Amino acid sequence: MVLGKIVGTVVCSTRNDSNIGATYLLVEKTDQTGKKKGDFLVALDLIGAGHDELVLVTEGSPSRETPFTTEKPVDALVVGIVDLIDDNNKIIYRK
Amino acid sequence: MVLGKIVGTVVCSTRNDSNIGATYLLVEKTDQTGKKKGDFLVALDLIGAGHDELVLVTEGSPSRETPFTTEKPVDALVVGIVDLIDDNNKIIYRK
Amino acid sequence: MVLGKIVGTVVCSTRNDSNIGATYLLVEKTDQTGKKKGDFLVALDLIGAGHDELVLVTEGSPSRETPFTTEKPVDALVVGIVDLIDDNNKIIYRK
Amino acid sequence: MVLGKIVGTVVCSTRNDSNIGATYLLVEKTDQTGKKKGDFLVALDLIGAGHDELVLVTEGSPSRETPFTTEKPVDALVVGIVDLIDDNNKIIYRK
Amino acid sequence: MVLGKIVGTVVCSTRNDSNIGATYLLVEKTDQTGKKKGDFLVALDLIGAGHDELVLVTEGSPSRETPFTTEKPVDALVVGIVDLIDDNNKIIYRK
Incomplete structure (x- = not known):
């Protein structure tokens, strides 16, 4: 799994996925401290x-x-929505 | 899922995919504002x-x-065909 | 799907794939004009x-x-074997 | 498969994976000697x-x-938890 | 499929894969001539x-x-174990 932050939404009216109702989110990948990576x-x-x-x-x-x-x-x-990440027993991200 | 723009079509007469009738499109990947990435x-x-x-x-x-x-x-x-993308509640792409 | 050109064959006598008779081809990836990428x-x-x-x-x-x-x-x-690729209604590859 | 070292844990309270009880670990990829790669x-x-x-x-x-x-x-x-890796009959990693 | 050379073995005593008896090999990716790529x-x-x-x-x-x-x-x-690779009808690798 990869870590990312929700930065926006993507709206499509013509769809081919049968996921009526669910939302496509624009996610920016982050490192393990929650820092955005531009991807x-x-x-x-x-x-x-x-x-x-x-x-x-x-x-x-x-x-x-x-x-x-x-x-x-x-x-x-x-x-999953991340609450907490620890690295070497040190908390490096907290919601 | 990734974002991309339709830039062309790819025509194959000899095929092994049983998708008779459907079209192969050439898609150029874009960033979240629709800017092409050359990939x-x-x-x-x-x-x-x-x-x-x-x-x-x-x-x-x-x-x-x-x-x-x-x-x-x-x-x-x-x-899906994208109608709208927002980033941090600002519309960054509109069809 | 990706585009590539057939550049050679790979012969294996000891195999684990039950594909007796089919050929492994060495494929070099190309861009959409058929230009080889070294991959x-x-x-x-x-x-x-x-x-x-x-x-x-x-x-x-x-x-x-x-x-x-x-x-x-x-x-x-x-x-598929590609016959033709167009980019923005201009033919950029023809077999 | 890839090699990596356990560097931390990721805690999510809101989850969509039905894996109640199992732990998400933060893994840093390593080379074959166990040296971390920053990924x-x-x-x-x-x-x-x-x-x-x-x-x-x-x-x-x-x-x-x-x-x-x-x-x-x-x-x-x-x-798997790696006990030993050899490269060309030389042990390059031992737990 | 990708080409690679066997450079070592990886031994795990604690395993979660039910592959008792089979061996994990350390493989270094190569190009089509068998030259190692460091990956x-x-x-x-x-x-x-x-x-x-x-x-x-x-x-x-x-x-x-x-x-x-x-x-x-x-x-x-x-x-498969590769016996021979040809590139443009020239043999570029032979076991």
Whole structure:
């Protein structure tokens, strides 16, 4: 999984993914302290991640492994909102 | 998913993909404002994306998760035509 | 899918892939005009792509989605021989 | 598989992965001698890898191939704790 | 598939992959002439590739498509030992 921050949303009216209702979020990848890296991806969000929250994103085929995304053409999914990251027992990120 | 603009088409007469009728599009990846990055991929299109439109492309195995692409050797699929992208509540792309 | 030109063949006598008879081709990736990029991969070919032909290669798991490659450990497959590519309605590659 | 060292943990309270109880570890990729490369990923751990241990991480879809991760949106899994690596019959890493 | 040379082995006592008995090999990626590139991966070997042999490695999900690796968390598999590579009808590698 990779870490990223929610920076925006992507709206598509013509869609081919059967995910009616779920939101595509614009995610900027970050390092483990939450510092943005200038590298973006678009991920589907089902857990209501808010603007500027640090999230964990699963990429590729495993993104389909939720009841909602099964058999959908989704290749990036927000799987967790990060509360805390420690590095060598030192807290380096806290929500 | 990644963002890209439709820049052309790729025509193959000898094919091994059983996707008779669908079009391979030449897609140039863009950043979140629609600015082209000089990096290209070929994606299958089933929703009629037009020239120079900004689209959302799913890569890898999830590309097979439509009724049309199931059990086909497709690794990139146009899943949405982008209408609008906002970054930090500011609209940065509008169709 | 990515574009590439057939530059050679790879012969293996000890194999673990049950693809008896099919050929592993050495493919050099190209840009959309067919210009070689110096980046190589090995892809399975089932449609008889010839030397120096521009082909479309599917990567990863979808490579298994043909009757011949199903349940085989293949991660790159030639899915089409390119006849023509246009960019902004200008033909940039013709076989 | 890639080699990496466990450098921390990632705690998420809001989760979408049904992996209640398993830990997300912050893993820094290493070379074959265990030297850190400054490149991080987040992997699920089911075998109790400890801080600073060198581990083998499987990426992508195969991460789901354990009884615990089956049908879960996990794209990186610790599959082994490395005891020893030899390069050309010389031991280059020992736990 | 990618080309690489066997440079060593990786031994793990604590494992989560149910591949008891199979060997993890340290593989250094090579170009098409067998020249090493300084980029390493760990692949499972089931065909007895020996030290310094040039092999073909399948990456990702298709690695599971052998009777032995099915439903195992393996993302890289040695699928062939290379005997010969030709580039433009000139032999550029021979075992």
